[in-house]
Amino acid sequence: MRTIAHPVPEQLTLSGLLHALSDPVRLEIVRTLGERGETSCGGLGVSVSKSTLTHHLKVLRDAGLTQTRCQGVQRLVSLREEDLETRFPSLLSCVLAHHEPGSTQMGVL
Amino acid sequence: MRTIAHPVPEQLTLSGLLHALSDPVRLEIVRTLGERGETSCGGLGVSVSKSTLTHHLKVLRDAGLTQTRCQGVQRLVSLREEDLETRFPSLLSCVLAHHEPGSTQMGVL
């Protein structure tokens, strides 16, 4: 595949974004991207299988949270920070502002 | 039932909030509460059965988004705006800032 489909900013819905962010794995991916910037799929360090990772990245991309470009054999993923900030101000920054380490759900005080 | 359990602000997690908000019905409830303030269950005007409404309200309450108090035979539901603003600044206001009725209003651009 050479070109990858991305929704335009006007198509983004709050429901879609929240749904995409409601999964712990995807939330972790978004946080990682927020810290490291553009990262390859394999470089995300997520503890799921490759096929599952592909699935989650597609959900994030379809929701408009991320964009993906091809570089050789890799897919470089990054947050669509500008588009998101324009359409849903503060949403992304609010999410990124919370570094809850919880790799899984543990230690609820 | 006289007393209803609510989580303390420290227990609230971003994942939990986003998950609770990721359902269209619950998002609609939250928006309605944001506009009208404290409302009885039946006054929410949601198009689901009573038992389903109870379920969604429990999810919202367990996530820390709402609080419920008893008044006679009714349950008055309201947003925990202060607690949410303290723990996740801008999150709630960002969500409430977007009135997408879903199919009613289009072309927000």
Next chain:
DNA sequence: AACCTTGTACGAAATGGATCGAACGACCGT
């Protein structure tokens, strides 16, 4: 008391979504 209203609790059915392994495809070395 009996009755109505408001909401909850309890299953049960149906749907959706997360997960994986295996097979495949694209790209880049040698």
Next chain:
DNA sequence: ACGGTCGTTCGATCCATTTCGTACAAGGTT
């Protein structure tokens, strides 16, 4: 061309969730 790396697609499985109807509980009214 061959093989290795990176990621996607397919099919299946498993678990969570949404939804409902019915039965029930609590509170108010007459």
